[in-house]
Amino acid sequence: RQSLKIGMLPADGIGREVLPGAKAAILALGSSIPKTEFIDLLAGFEYFTRTGTALPDETVEILKNECDCALFGAVSSPSRKVTGYSSPIVALRKKMDLFANIRPVKSVSVNPEGKPGVDLVVIRENTECLYVKQETQTVGEHGKEARATRLITERASRRIGELAFKMALERPRKHLTVIHKSNVLSITDGLFRETVRAVPTLPGVDGKYDDVTVAEQLVDSAVYRLFREPEIYDVMVAPNLYGDILSDAAAALVGSLGLVPSVNAGDSFVMGEPVHGSAPDIAGQNIANPLAAIRSAAMMLRHIGYVDGANRIEKAVDSVLREGKVLTPDLGGKSKTSEVVDEVTRRI
Amino acid sequence: RQSLKIGMLPADGIGREVLPGAKAAILALGSSIPKTEFIDLLAGFEYFTRTGTALPDETVEILKNECDCALFGAVSSPSRKVTGYSSPIVALRKKMDLFANIRPVKSVSVNPEGKPGVDLVVIRENTECLYVKQETQTVGEHGKEARATRLITERASRRIGELAFKMALERPRKHLTVIHKSNVLSITDGLFRETVRAVPTLPGVDGKYDDVTVAEQLVDSAVYRLFREPEIYDVMVAPNLYGDILSDAAAALVGSLGLVPSVNAGDSFVMGEPVHGSAPDIAGQNIANPLAAIRSAAMMLRHIGYVDGANRIEKAVDSVLREGKVLTPDLGGKSKTSEVVDEVTRRI
Ligand SMILES: CC(C)[C@H](C(=O)O)[C@@H](O)C(=O)O
Ligand SMILES: CC(C)[C@H](C(=O)O)[C@@H](O)C(=O)O
Numbered sequence: 001r002q003s004l005k006i007g008m009l010p011a012d013g014i015g016r017e018v019l020p021g022a023k024a025a026i027l028a029l030g031s032s033i034p035k036t037e038f039i040d041l042l043a044g045f046e047y048f049t050r051t052g053t054a055l056p057d058e059t060v061e062i063l064k065n066e067c068d069c070a071l072f073g074a075v076s077s078p079s080r081k082v083t084g085y086s087s088p089i090v091a092l093r094k095k096m097d098l099f100a101n102i103r104p105v106k107s108v109s110v111n112p113e114g115k116p117g118v119d120l121v122v123i124r125e126n127t128e129c130l131y132v133k134q135e136t137q138t139v140g141e142h143g144k145e146a147r148a149t150r151l152i153t154e155r156a157s158r159r160i161g162e163l164a165f166k167m168a169l170e171r172p173r174k175h176l177t178v179i180h181k182s183n184v185l186s187i188t189d190g191l192f193r194e195t196v197r198a199v200p201t202l203p204g205v206d207g208k209y210d211d212v213t214v215a216e217q218l219v220d221s222a223v224y225r226l227f228r229e230p231e232i233y234d235v236m237v238a239p240n241l242y243g244d245i246l247s248d249a250a251a252a253l254v255g256s257l258g259l260v261p262s263v264n265a266g267d268s269f270v271m272g273e274p275v276h277g278s279a280p281d282i283a284g285q286n287i288a289n290p291l292a293a294i295r296s297a298a299m300m301l302r303h304i305g306y307v308d309g310a311n312r313i314e315k316a317v318d319s320v321l322r323e324g325k326v327l328t329p330d331l332g333g334k335s336k337t338s339e340v341v342d343e344v345t346r347r348i
Numbered sequence: 349r350q351s352l353k354i355g356m357l358p359a360d361g362i363g364r365e366v367l368p369g370a371k372a373a374i375l376a377l378g379s380s381i382p383k384t385e386f387i388d389l390l391a392g393f394e395y396f397t398r399t400g401t402a403l404p405d406e407t408v409e410i411l412k413n414e415c416d417c418a419l420f421g422a423v424s425s426p427s428r429k430v431t432g433y434s435s436p437i438v439a440l441r442k443k444m445d446l447f448a449n450i451r452p453v454k455s456v457s458v459n460p461e462g463k464p465g466v467d468l469v470v471i472r473e474n475t476e477c478l479y480v481k482q483e484t485q486t487v488g489e490h491g492k493e494a495r496a497t498r499l500i501t502e503r504a505s506r507r508i509g510e511l512a513f514k515m516a517l518e519r520p521r522k523h524l525t526v527i528h529k530s531n532v533l534s535i536t537d538g539l540f541r542e543t544v545r546a547v548p549t550l551p552g553v554d555g556k557y558d559d560v561t562v563a564e565q566l567v568d569s570a571v572y573r574l575f576r577e578p579e580i581y582d583v584m585v586a587p588n589l590y591g592d593i594l595s596d597a598a599a600a601l602v603g604s605l606g607l608v609p610s611v612n613a614g615d616s617f618v619m620g621e622p623v624h625g626s627a628p629d630i631a632g633q634n635i636a637n638p639l640a641a642i643r644s645a646a647m648m649l650r651h652i653g654y655v656d657g658a659n660r661i662e663k664a665v666d667s668v669l670r671e672g673k674v675l676t677p678d679l680g681g682k683s684k685t686s687e688v689v690d691e692v693t694r695r696i
Contacts, residue, residue, distance in 0.1 A: 077530075077566065081530070085534070087532060090532060130533060133533075135535035135536055142502070143503050145499065145501045146501070146535045146538075147497055147498065148535065148536045150478060150495065150496040150498055152493075152495075152496075153488070153494070154493070158491075182425075183426070183435055184435060184479060185481075185496055186434075187484070187485050187496065188483055190429045191485065191492055191494040218425065219593060220592045220593050221596060223571065223596050223597045223600070224599060224600045227575060227597065227601070228600050241529075244568045245567060245568050245571055248571050249571045249572065252572045252574075252575035252576050253575070255576075
């Protein structure tokens with residue numbers, strides 16, 4: 001690549017405060033990555049309240065036609081039912097076919113509230129399950145009845161399964177836990193479980209995954225064990241909604257959602273996204289933790305091949321955390337968002 | 349009542365080891381409750397593998413026609429897809445119309461791994477959501493496609509909401525958190541959330557719930573905050589699947605699923621059930637913690653009016669825990685199931 005175009009979608013709340021930090025970290029890489037252009041793009045609940053659309057077509061078109069990758073901030077949730085609103089992040093994942101949400105969670109020595117020994121990655125299927133948003137409401141004998149469809153396909157389960165096996169193989173422990181609830185959802189979660197487990201027997205795979213140990217766990221007991229013995233987990237692969245819940249649960253183990261990055265990844269596009277939400281309670285105060293967004297930028301860069309750049313950003317973040325002097329309040333510190341960003345970029 | 353008939357459904361694994369403990373605790377109450385008859389009833393995955401049915405009609409009929417209440421042990425989950433199998437506990441909740449699953453979780457001083465300050469109750473809707481088990485599978489262009497229906501009705505949401513408000517009002521903090529994911533499931537979880545929140549405005553309610561403070565939380569961040577600041581929760585009300593996950597998460601906070609009881613309650617029947625599973629890994633060793641089952645028996649007795657008996661059992665359990673000498677391995681002890689049962693019954 002001669003140049004790099006990164007779509008920037010801060011969206012709502014602290015999304016707008018942490019994305020500039022991610023941009024600063026990328027810029028600090030200087031000439032070790034191609035000349036980078038950042039394209040500001042519109043999306044979000046606040047944008048919806050002004051315009052009636054949460055994700056303009058133009059945003060999707062620019063992402064598809066002009067951008068090499070993207071960063072998303074966070075989106076607010078309406079506090080009451082709002083007709084016509086639909087989450088832009090859910091729509092983006094689907095429209096860009098970003099079928100995998102990869103969420104690594106690792107303990108941080110600085111955090112006294114965190115559990116030691118956590119080093120896992122949640123691989124969340126990102127396009128189906130209850131997120132297909134096929135919902136209806138009717139009125140029956142006893143009042144309103146609402147129904148949602150939960151879709152699980154062999155195709156989506158297979159591609160997320162392949163990614164999960166691939167990632168497990170790359171990690172030292174090579175351990176994969178398949179999360180499901182097939183004791184209740186025998187057909188949908190049964191299909192997910194069987195399809196993922198069958199990945200090593202796919203044509204052409206030829207023993208490639210022989211070194212991966214596969215376990216499985218019902219989602220309820222997975223959350224229980226995640227709190228009790230997080231060290232048992234390495235790679236976890238889960239349908240969309242379970243992955244959503246599990247990654248928040250795992251984030252609690254390391255003491256702050258403000259540390260946990262992710263990428264939404266497809267075959268031809270990647271979008272970094274901190275796992276935290278828009279945090280309206282702390283928005284606008286310059287105290288949001290920018291590290292999840294900065295780490296998401298690193299993950300995004302690694303994904304498109306800039307491994308050195310990604311490593312440099314991640315090492316800078318780790319050293320700021322290890323030193324433990326410049327931290328935002330969620331980590332017990334007193335620093336501002338911008339001070340943490342400066343400290344990280346100085347070390348890149 | 350002249351006499352009390354209790355249906356006993358040990359089902360699988362450690363369910364068979366903990367239910368005798370619950371029976372012993374009830375018998376230890378002696379003449380302070382009516383003459384009690386225990387009726388052993390068949391159900392479970394093991395029973396299914398022998399007979400092809402997991403919940404014989406006879407069991408349901410005896411429960412409906414002869415029993416005043418019941419105790420369920422735990423059910424195993426098939427490790428592979430098994431045609432024709434359907435979870436008997438899910439079926440029982442529906443067939444007996446046990447619409448609420450009430451799961452109190454409280455920190456125990458004895459447990460160094462538990463978090464202090466946890467004192468909450470999860471009220472789980474028990475009959476619908478994805479548990480309606482309407483699943484289909486078709487074959488599409490790219491392979492198999494499976495669909496499940498998630499049903500949320502106004503009627504079920506209202507009755508679980510009414511129970512939740514009632515329970516919140518009875519507790520010192522009078523705080524209720526409504527759990528949902530209406531940022532994605534705007535119709536189904538939107539209906540749940542609005543119906544529960546509207547309970548104080550129902551005809552005839554007349555300011556009864558004015559003292560209840562109502563909050564709400566998305567299920568993913570609810571799990572996160574449950575780990576980080578469990579003390580913020582008092583009563584949590586949730587659709588079926590979220591309640592399943594949340595109660596396991598809450599159990600992790602107090603250090604062992606082996607401590608957490610529940611009742612499945614309807615308008616005319618109640619069935620106690622420890623929150624833990626059948627634990628095949630430790631079954632048959634006489635080391636399962638019987639306290640969740642014993643506490644479930646107490647909850648069941650309280651529910652049908654035997655408050656003194658329930659208190660006596662609960663006090664005995666609490667004193668065994670406080671003393672911390674006779675504990676099963678899940679709590680760091682070395683005692684057998686039967687030794688814990690003896691210790692509890694001695695104190696009743
Ligand atoms: C904002 C919301 C739609 C989203 C989700 O549920 O996927 C968020 O919780 C996340 O984890 O990215
Ligand atoms: C065994 C299973 C069907 C059950 C459930 O999901 O309800 C269990 O996890 C529970 O919490 O009682």
